[in-house]
Amino acid sequence: xxxxxxxxxxxxxxxxxxxxxxxxxxxxxxxxxxxxxxxxxxxxxxxxxxxxxxxxxxxxxxxxxxxxxxxxxxxxxxxxxxxxxxxxxxxxxxxxxxxxxxxxxxxxxxxxxxxxxxxxxxxxxxxxxxxxxxxxxxxxxxxxxxxxxxxxxxxxxxxxxxxxxxxxxxxxxxxxxxxxxxxxxxxxxxxxxxxxxxxxxxxxxxxxxxxxxxxxxxxxxxxxxxxxxxxxxxxxxxxxxxxxxxxxx
Amino acid sequence: xxxxxxxxxxxxxxxxxxxxxxxxxxxxxxxxxxxxxxxxxxxxxxxxxxxxxxxxxxxxxxxxxxxxxxxxxxxxxxxxxxxxxxxxxxxxxxxxxxxxxxxxxxxxxxxxxxxxxxxxxxxxxxxxxxxxxxxxxxxxxxxxxxxxxxxxxxxxxxxxxxxxxxxxxxxxxxxxxxxxxxxxxxxxxxxxxxxxxxxxxxxxxxxxxxxxxxxxxxxxxxxxxxxxxxxxxxxxxxxxxxxxxxxxxxxxxxxxxxxxxxxxxxxxxxxxxxxxxxxxxxxxxxxxxxxxxxxxxxxxxxxxxxxxxxxxx
Numbered sequence: 001x002x003x004x005x006x007x008x009x010x011x012x013x014x015x016x017x018x019x020x021x022x023x024x025x026x027x028x029x030x031x032x033x034x035x036x037x038x039x040x041x042x043x044x045x046x047x048x049x050x051x052x053x054x055x056x057x058x059x060x061x062x063x064x065x066x067x068x069x070x071x072x073x074x075x076x077x078x079x080x081x082x083x084x085x086x087x088x089x090x091x092x093x094x095x096x097x098x099x100x101x102x103x104x105x106x107x108x109x110x111x112x113x114x115x116x117x118x119x120x121x122x123x124x125x126x127x128x129x130x131x132x133x134x135x136x137x138x139x140x141x142x143x144x145x146x147x148x149x150x151x152x153x154x155x156x157x158x159x160x161x162x163x164x165x166x167x168x169x170x171x172x173x174x175x176x177x178x179x180x181x182x183x184x185x186x187x188x189x190x191x192x193x194x195x196x197x198x199x200x201x202x203x204x205x206x207x208x209x210x211x212x213x214x215x216x217x218x219x220x221x222x223x224x225x226x227x228x229x230x231x232x233x234x235x236x237x238x239x240x241x242x243x244x245x246x247x248x249x
Numbered sequence: 250x251x252x253x254x255x256x257x258x259x260x261x262x263x264x265x266x267x268x269x270x271x272x273x274x275x276x277x278x279x280x281x282x283x284x285x286x287x288x289x290x291x292x293x294x295x296x297x298x299x300x301x302x303x304x305x306x307x308x309x310x311x312x313x314x315x316x317x318x319x320x321x322x323x324x325x326x327x328x329x330x331x332x333x334x335x336x337x338x339x340x341x342x343x344x345x346x347x348x349x350x351x352x353x354x355x356x357x358x359x360x361x362x363x364x365x366x367x368x369x370x371x372x373x374x375x376x377x378x379x380x381x382x383x384x385x386x387x388x389x390x391x392x393x394x395x396x397x398x399x400x401x402x403x404x405x406x407x408x409x410x411x412x413x414x415x416x417x418x419x420x421x422x423x424x425x426x427x428x429x430x431x432x433x434x435x436x437x438x439x440x441x442x443x444x445x446x447x448x449x450x451x452x453x454x455x456x457x458x459x460x461x462x463x464x465x466x467x468x469x470x471x472x473x474x475x476x477x478x479x480x481x482x483x484x485x486x487x488x489x490x491x492x493x494x495x496x497x498x499x500x501x502x503x504x505x506x507x508x509x510x511x512x513x514x515x516x517x518x519x520x521x522x523x524x525x526x527x528x529x530x531x532x533x534x535x536x537x538x539x540x541x542x543x544x545x546x547x548x549x550x551x552x553x554x555x556x557x558x559x560x561x562x
Binding site: 006009012013016017020021083084085087088089090091092093094 | 301302303323326327329330331333334335336337339340341342346350351353354355382398402
């Protein structure tokens with residue numbers, strides 16, 4: 001059998017997991033929406049960002065939606081590792097990447113569902129982007145790339161962690177990072193130290209790229225930084241995951 | 250194919266500076282049950298991991314089903330089946346779905362796959378629970394499902410890493426009879442265990458592993474000849490009584506520290522009565538009498554001079 005069909009078998013397994021354990025999807029899909037309602041209705045008026053708050057916050061919340069889906073993946077990958085499932089696949093004549101690819105693709109697809117739901121709610125709340133078709137395609141591309149990169153990094157974290165609990169914890173920094181970026185409030189409004197951190201951490205250029213695309217005014221410089229970060233994260237995540245997968249038994 | 254299903258020589262493996270396997274030589278003939286016996290931490294799982302291509306050895310060579318595990322891992326993998334120490338079943342899936350997953354990965358045709366799944370469920374008495382999630386299964390059922398999953402690809406060499414650890418006696422016996430049936434079909438079994446009784450019941454050959462070295466290898470009878478047989482242990486209150494008893498029971502061995510005598514015997518009522526009569530005759534009374542059958546601890550003590558508890562630390 002080819003590695004592609006093995007990956008499809010693994011992906012089907014991941015979908016069955018989601019079907020059996022729907023709360024994980026609720027978390028990934030509903031939490032970002034709850035956060036959106038909270039920020040827009042409770043805090044939105046308190047932040048002056050120069051534009052409608054929903055227009056400012058939606059790109060950042062899309063990113064948060066990606067990150068919220070990752071905790072489940074880290075736990076699932078780790079439980080495959082620690083419960084011997086991965087060893088079982090490794091001693092079978094199964095292509096090496098299939099089980100990891102299955103997790104990555106399932107995570108990316110869950111992310112996309114979460115983002116579609118989030119955008120739906122955003123439009124109901126008056127989200128009014130000025131993006132054209134190409135801008136939208138660009139925005140979707142950036143989100144897909146981020147989701148892909150973050151998934152590989154999460155898979156690596158999940159493989160390396162000692163137990164499912166620590167794997168879940170290991171994903172927490174990824175969930176927290178968007179809060180310390182320009183996702184919710186502009187970096188200029190933060191205190192010294194935090195502001196510098198927010199300006200230079202990977203999520204800020206990614207969010208600014210999304211924001212630019214959705215407002216119909218993309219900036220090439222930020223976009224290049226964002227793409228470079230995503231490719232870098234994906235590469236590190238993939239190589240780390242591969243080597244842990246091969247070494248750990 | 251040669252008559253050796255598994256042949257290893259000079260296997261070495263260390264994790265950082267801790268030596269786990271220190272020169273292991275093994276030869277398992279096709280169609281037999283080979284048991285690797287040893288306490289926790291002896292290196293049993295590492296041995297299985299090396300033999301099954303999961304872990305690369307630092308030194309030595311291994312051929313499984315005629316293929317080198319280091320350079321022909323793929324060929325080895327298609328000949329073997331492995332059931333690890335912890336039942337590696339997908340708990341969110343049902344028993345049937347777990348088996349289906351194995352069928353899909355093995356590339357069997359859909360129709361053949363359905364038939365194989367049905368047969369395996371029946372053989373392992375899992376048909377009734379086939380459509381319940383594996384998370385609801387008992388320990389024994391999980392092990393059975395785990396083994397059934399291993400059998401989907403019809404492997405000719407099966408590795409079982411402590412297949413009965415943590416099972417109740419009844420499930421353990423069921424597992425034993427399943428293992429015997431497998432060998433009757435011509436499969437080679439490599440089994441690790443902590444229980445001498447298990448190795449004794451199942452294995453054609455046993456190797457005893459201690460701190461990464463094989464301290465003994467042979468048939469169960471070979472090994473039992475090397476260890477003290479069933480005996481009666483008598484403990485006395487005073488040295489005088491011990492001396493008197495030792496004079497009367499000339500074939501016994503004495504343990505001065507514990508004020509005890511070890512008398513060979515089969516532990517049956519007849520030989521016990523004879524022993525007690527003899528003590529009575531000379532008006533000697535023991536503080537305590539116990540019948541001792543050899544277990545892994547005795548094998549260990551005899552072979553290494555240490556008990557398994559010390560070895561595990």
